[in-house]
Amino acid sequence: MFEARVTELEALAQQHGLDFFPTSFEVVPHDIMTEVAAYGLPTRARHWSYGKVYQSQRLYGTMGLSKIYEIVLNSNPCLAFLLDTNPEIANLLVAAHVFGHVDFFKNNVLFAPTNRNMINDAVAHALRIDGYIERYGLETVEHLMDIGFALDRHIDPHQGVIRQPYPERQVVEKERSPQPYDDLFHTPSPSVTYEVVGEHIPPHPEHDLLWFLSTYARLEPWQQDVLQIIREESYYFYPQFLTKILNEGWASYWHAELFHQYNGVSPEEMIEFARLHASVVNPGGRLSLNPYYLGYSILVDIEKRWDALHAAGESPLTGRQKLFEVRRTEDDISFLRNYLTLELMEKLDLFAYGRPCTHPPGQHCAQCERIVITSREQEGVLAALLAPRYNYGVPRIVIRDVLNNTLYLEHLDRATTFLDRRFAAQTLAYIAELWKHPVYLLTSDEGGREVSLTGRPD
Numbered sequence: 001m002f003e004a005r006v007t008e009l010e011a012l013a014q015q016h017g018l019d020f021f022p023t024s025f026e027v028v029p030h031d032i033m034t035e036v037a038a039y040g041l042p043t044r045a046r047h048w049s050y051g052k053v054y055q056s057q058r059l060y061g062t063m064g065l066s067k068i069y070e071i072v073l074n075s076n077p078c079l080a081f082l083l084d085t086n087p088e089i090a091n092l093l094v095a096a097h098v099f100g101h102v103d104f105f106k107n108n109v110l111f112a113p114t115n116r117n118m119i120n121d122a123v124a125h126a127l128r129i130d131g132y133i134e135r136y137g138l139e140t141v142e143h144l145m146d147i148g149f150a151l152d153r154h155i156d157p158h159q160g161v162i163r164q165p166y167p168e169r170q171v172v173e174k175e176r177s178p179q180p181y182d183d184l185f186h187t188p189s190p191s192v193t194y195e196v197v198g199e200h201i202p203p204h205p206e207h208d209l210l211w212f213l214s215t216y217a218r219l220e221p222w223q224q225d226v227l228q229i230i231r232e233e234s235y236y237f238y239p240q241f242l243t244k245i246l247n248e249g250w251a252s253y254w255h256a257e258l259f260h261q262y263n264g265v266s267p268e269e270m271i272e273f274a275r276l277h278a279s280v281v282n283p284g285g286r287l288s289l290n291p292y293y294l295g296y297s298i299l300v301d302i303e304k305r306w307d308a309l310h311a312a313g314e315s316p317l318t319g320r321q322k323l324f325e326v327r328r329t330e331d332d333i334s335f336l337r338n339y340l341t342l343e344l345m346e347k348l349d350l351f352a353y354g355r356p357c358t359h360p361p362g363q364h365c366a367q368c369e370r371i372v373i374t375s376r377e378q379e380g381v382l383a384a385l386l387a388p389r390y391n392y393g394v395p396r397i398v399i400r401d402v403l404n405n406t407l408y409l410e411h412l413d414r415a416t417t418f419l420d421r422r423f424a425a426q427t428l429a430y431i432a433e434l435w436k437h438p439v440y441l442l443t444s445d446e447g448g449r450e451v452s453l454t455g456r457p458d
Contacts, residue, residue, distance in 0.1 A: 249295015
């Protein structure tokens with residue numbers, strides 16, 4: 001009965017324009033659901049941090065503080081997990097929600113370069129790391145993974161996963177074409193010039209710290225492989241981080257739309273669906289905003305506004321057509337910038353909050369214990385929503401130079417953000433351990449003055 005109803009919802013989704021990979025559902029117990037959520041994939045290389053997340057999520061679930069209704073993976077074919085303790089109507093809602101997610105994975109531009117076979121590749125990664133653990137010991141391998149995970153969000157999505165090393169040093173001969181008015185100059189320009197390339201490493205500010213270290217640090221092949229595995233999996237998860245609000249809003253919009261069109265539920269089930277839908281798109285808890293709620297609200301507003309524009313002859317797109325365009329082209333940053341209007345902010349009663357302190361970060365005063373509304377203006381609210389979404393949620397750190405084997409890094413946002421000194425010191429020590437030479441990071445102190453932090457190998 002359940003499988004037949006899911007098939008009906010799948011056909012209905014396709015009739016309404018959703019285009020998704022073949023999708024299979026696995027109904028699993030709570031422990032398996034929690035394990036997949038903790039690891040991010042059904043099978044992944046073992047590391048203590050996953051066990052920590054598992055225990056935390058399991059505890060919260062046991063206490064009734066949180067519940068994982070579904071997990072859906074970006075793969076082709078797609079694999080989704082449903083909870084065996086859910087009532088059937090809840091799993092039907094989740095199935096409709098999943099079809100929205102898989103349509104998003106298939107069609108959003110950020111997901112186009114992702115590895116659709118990561119489920120199987122992660123198994124191969126886990127087997128290789130298990131082999132390294134048997135050979136070099138759990139403590140040694142996990143320590144290297146600690147270093148990798150400390151740097152795994154410092155990637156460069158513009159360069160992509162597959163990269164070649166920088167060009168080797170060579171002198172390149174370049175022929176100069178004759179230019180108009182050359183005869184007016186007393187000293188003619190040479191027709192051939194010579195340029196040295198590959199002399200400076202890195203040739204440009206390097207954002208992908210893991211790639212640089214795995215390529216240019218003096219590491220054993222197994223160490224390079226572990227870092228490359230962590231880096232590859234980080235690229236896989238990057239689009240999910242950058243589209244959380246839009247992706248969840250899209251899936252929530254479609255589970256609501258499909259159930260409004262689906263005739264295969266009883267009145268009692270529809271009442272239960274309405275209750276579940278309201279819990280999914282609730283505004284959020286204390287001092288937090290539910291991404292499902294925000295994304296869903298913006299999409300509903302877009303559809304309403306574009307239908308009105310289309311009816312007035314001011315847009316060639318209907319509201320539904322505009323939604324499919326947004327789904328294809330936007331990430332969370334552009335989605336919020338382009339479509340979270342002042343009117344919708346006021347309707348949703350959004351505001352930015354923080355502490356009323358004016359002193360530099362790192363200091364403490366009596367006001368530090370207070371939380372106040374800092375802005376209801378559009379730019380202030382947008383800034384608060386967007387700040388955690390930039391650069392994979394980490395400070396922008398680049399490798400600037402290598403001189404006499406010393407590695408020089410720069411904190412690009414040092415005028416507006418402050419590094420936690422404890423974490424910065426540990427991360428620099430990790431980098432120095434891999435680089436085997438001193439590492440310097442240019443940043444700013446609490447007063448905005450430029451300072452250099454140092455990491456040295458033991």
